[in-house]
Each structure stands twice: as C-alpha cells, then as structure tokens.
Amino acid sequence: MSFRVPRELKEKMDNLREHINWSEELRRFVENRVKQFEQEKAVEELEEIIKRIPPSPRGTTTKYVREDRDSY
Numbered sequence: 001m002s003f004r005v006p007r008e009l010k011e012k013m014d015n016l017r018e019h020i021n022w023s024e025e026l027r028r029f030v031e032n033r034v035k036q037f038e039q040e041k042a043v044e045e046l047e048e049i050i051k052r053i054p055p056s057p058r059g060t061t062t063k064y065v066r067e068d069r070d071s072y
Helices: 007-015 022-052 060-070
Strands: none
Touching: none
C-alpha cells in the first residue's frame, strides 16, 4: 500500500527516519483504526438488538432476585 504526503511533510519524516520506523507506525495506526471501527460497528449492532427486545413485565426483577435468594 502506498499513499502521498505533501513534500514538506515527507522531508520532516525523512529527518526523523532514524528515530521513527514509519512503516511500523503506520501499520500500527491502521490496525488500531480497523479495531476501533469493528468495535464501533459491534456496539451499533448490539444497540439494534437491544432495541428489539421487548420490555420485561413489571416486577420481573423482584421476582428473579427473590428466587435467587430463596435458592440458598
């Protein structure tokens, strides 16, 4: 993969070449960005699933808590 950068930026990058491995920096950036996008997409999908779940009847939580306590 390749991409263009302005000449001035390229010169600055060249001056830092001995301190920064640009290939590794860019690879890491792309990996992190892809992971971030995948996580955002997963959250959106989960939110859609949650929206489709019907609400529980009133008192359901109390019922489950009582059942759990009584099971000991």
